[in-house]
Amino acid sequence: MTADGEPKSLSEITRDMGLNMSDVAAFSGLDESTIFRLWDNTGWLDRVSGRSLQSLMSSVPGIAEYSMAHAIRKRRDVLVNDLHGEGLTVDMSVLERSDVPQQHLLNALEAALHIVRGEATQKTSSFIARFWGREQDRALSAVYSPDPENGLLADPRPLFESSIDLAPRLNRKTYSFHSILALNILTHQVSKVTGAPETDLGFEVPGRQSAFMMRGVVMGSLIGSNDIELAERYRRELDSTPVYAALEEWSFPTYTRDGRISSDFTLPSSLSLRNTATEVLREIAEYNDAYVYYLVSTYIPLALQRDPAFGGKLTELIRAVESRGADCRDKRIRQTCNTLVRQLKGIA
Structure with a gap:
């Protein structure tokens, strides 16, 4: 993708380097007929095989960088549109200038999408549980943050409400490690923003689950209050x-x-x-x-x-x-x- 988001054909990527179709074929070891089919197609990344792409990435400068930017931008656009459909607007300027890796931020936006859709499934628990970690937590915190300078969402309040609604429904009577982590993460993020333990999150579950969830509430509340x-x-x-x-x-x-x-x-x-x-x-x-x-x-x-x-x-x-x-x-x-x-x- 270019800086303004427009796709580039293979010929456009290689033009500034003075490489023609035969050069790219020779350096990559691919048949010239393969390069010909991709050459002027701005959607070439969706058509190229994995093995051919590896050959191009390892032999032609700019291909690897473009491929990553393309994949990130494509996923970003889908998530931004889906979140908009759920009433959440992503602040693109915050997203683009953040020092958190874009992949982590997109994962966090996907988590927000699961939450705001109220998807109380084991898949959702498993996905949210992956945010137990320093860098992942930074990304998710940016999604929940109400700070207009650093928050990824223009108005995250619907996400707070959805999180409070979803948390009890993620609670399962049977032991689930991912559910325990997910509950901790949700309660931590909400209490960090609200600055006080949410009574709506105060349901009782015996043992590790309630204890770990309460730790999330306490840590978030300490930071917030x-x-x-x-x-x-x-x-x-x-x-x-x-x-x-x-x-x-x-x-x-x-x-x-x-x-x-x-x-x-x-x-x-x-x-x-x-x-x-x-x-x-x-x-x-x-x-x-x-x-x-x-x-x-x-x-x-x-x-x-x-x-x-x-x-x-x-x-x-x-x-x-x-x-x-x-x-x-x-x-x-x-x-x-x-x-x-x-x-x-x-x-x-």
Whole structure:
């Protein structure tokens, strides 16, 4: 695709390089008759075979780049039109300037389409569950964001409403790992935007499902509301409820891919939290005080039990906690940061 979205024929792509039909055939090893059939056809990518396309991509500059741009633009246009039909308008300027890979953003838009259509199927649960991960989460957050500068949708409110409606219907009586992840992801995104746990999402399901869903609500609410008391209540809940502590310990390493996403919510006995450490350091610097309090009072002490070296970043962690603690107005947060720093210096 060109910058304005118009398709290009094979002859147009190669013209600026001074390559003619015979040149392309010779370099790619394809029959000239094959190149002839594709040469002036702007829809040639839909006609070329996979093997022939590989030969062209590996021998003619610009073909690989054009092929990827074509595939992305084609999928994008379909999703934008389908979402428009459901009452959601995609902000194309945000989509085009985002630093999140376009493929992740298109996946997130497809998830939004499943949600706004109310498709309460196992396929939908499985698709949404794939957004458990740092880059995927960034893409989905952009879809839910009401920020006019960074939100992919001009008005995401119908998506919030559809998510609240869909979440209980994704809940199944039988154990489904993908449903558990999908519920967590939906509740996290909605509560992050609303800033408070949604009563409509507060249905009761025993065991891991309700615990993991509640973690999604709490994390989103902390980010959205800066509620320190909520962080403290969550800490106390972890102290008294083993399933919460187990899920909390599992969440960060799998989200950052330090550990494998496992349906039994277990981690290997030996695990270096390298990616987790990088993510936690970023969050200490960027997130609000309530979320930082959750990190220093709840997650980091738990992580140190799993990996006392904290992914080889103890020194950076000490500096980050010291610096952030000094900037916090809340006395409880400052004291918790100071206590953690003393503990970390004893390890380092």
